[in-house]
């Protein structure tokens with residue numbers, strides 16, 4: 001049928017939808033496990049012993065819940081390189097034996113020992129990998145580059161307008177220039193010169209207060225910073241870290257939340273270089289940080305604030321990319337302008353600059369300097385009249401000044417709150433917006449926008465989906481989260497349905513989505529997750545012949561009969577034991593490598 005509307009640019013036979021305890025890939029492709037939670041990544045790391053976990057071991061082993069994956073080559077052929085992987089969060093009830101969900105409520109079972117291990121399981125990993133003569137990739141375990149980056153003990157520095165600001169000073173850092181670690185690193189990006197960007201997303205969830213109201217809920221009414229904290233959801237109280245560490249307790253360290261919610265740059269080629277939090281890119285629940293280059297040669301970074309009714313942002317450097325600036329810790333990360341998007345009803349998008357002293361961003365409104373504007377980016381964007389979106393997830397720049405925005409879902413938007421760019425009330429399945437920047441230039445402050453697809457089942461009228469009519473029952477999806485461009489400028493989308501999984505019955509997966517021609521809006525399923533897992537990555541090697549995927553939290557959002565959404569998996573009784581299928585091993589978040597059998601570019 002697709003032939004009638006022109007040939008698909010993606011040459012593979014689509015996979016059937018469904019869900020079970022395994023992963024599935026389109027016929028003719030390999031999907032091999034490369035790295036699993038707990039795998040030793042340094043020469044001196046102990047083998048994984050799931051029943052005897054320690055913080056010392058976890059600091060040298062692959063972390064939990066792999067999300068962003070990036071790669072930078074170490075040789076001209078690209079057969080050796082550094083894989084950069086975020087470890088977003090932990091699912092304690094599946095990580096630790098004897099710790100059911102009931103123990104997590106109120107953190108009854110969370111001892112300091114377990115908190116230390118889960119802190120060490122967060123953050124990121126940099127590992128060298130190499131491709132063998134058989135085309136298979138493997139970890140180079142004795143590489144000098146291999147390291148973990150964690151919120152447990154990795155020292156970092158800050159630069160940009162908020163670095164050294166009074167509101168960044170804490171008991172352990174009078175300078176306001178230093179911080180320990182990074183948290184909730186969701187998606188990210190690689191710079192054109194091969195450094196690694198980690199986005200700090202749901203940082204609010206890690207902060208704690210001893211003050212609770214009559215209902216036992218966190219009470220911040222006594223905090224001088226209450227209004228600012230509230231806009232960011234601080235403290236979230238998702239983890240017990242603040243019980244044991246003052247730095248995560250806002251009663252002891254009210255400025256500490258200001259040191260999180262940034263974009264962190266890591267130099268994967270220099271394990272001794274302290275990662276840098278670049279405050280010129282703003283503070284919010286950064287989903288990702290995909291980079292591109294403007295017509296003039298400026299660095300451009302798209303980043304969404306993944307929260308219901310929050311905003312889409314873009315950063316444009318002041319200077320251009322040159323031999324001098326294409327370096328770790330570049331001035332390009334502090335000399336630029338952060339913009340927030342206003343999607344006009346007529347299909348225009350205006351990028352509004354967040355600059356102190358301009359418009360409402362003045363002392364009368366609480367902004368004494370550019371540092372305040374960056375620390376309170378959300379509040380500044382509120383005043384500028386940015387468009388409240390349906391949870392902006394990954395934003396993927398494409399060729400010719402295009403960008404694709406994943407709006408994952410927003411079941412709380414009412415009929416009165418819809419706008420042209422977020423047109424559905426109670427949106428369970430989300431949509432994707434295509435931006436075309438003016439002059440095909442990613443640095444433009446104006447462009448046009450259109451909706452590429454409205455997700456969900458096109459056969460159910462009330463869903464209000466919009467797909468290319470050639471899309472099959474296998475091809476439509478819900479809740480787009482991550483996106484990637486392959487070497488040929490084609491778009492790929494991975495999904496994270498969360499509880500929405502119960503509404504589609506489909507496992508999360510990877511889809512090839514047409515952006516141009518008669519098949520615009522046509523989607524095909526390429527890879528499927530095991531039950532309860534969401535799909536992260538995806539990342540294409542420059543050759544187009546290797547695709548890195550990350551299966552996050554396998555087994556945790558599904559039931560053992562693969563029927564719907566439930567979060568009752570435990571270490572002892574998970575919905576799947578992917579990828580080991582060892583009765584002594586719980587499911588393990590893992591990075592998967594996709595290659596074509598016999599070699600060659602993927603889907604060409």
Ligand code: FEO
Nearest residue numbers: 186201287306393
């Ligand atoms: Fe961590 Fe917005 O997903």
Ligand code: CA
Nearest residue numbers: 186187393481
């Ligand atoms: Ca995400």
Ligand code: CA
Nearest residue numbers: 394482483484
């Ligand atoms: Ca991406």
Ligand code: CA
Nearest residue numbers: 186481496534
């Ligand atoms: Ca996700």
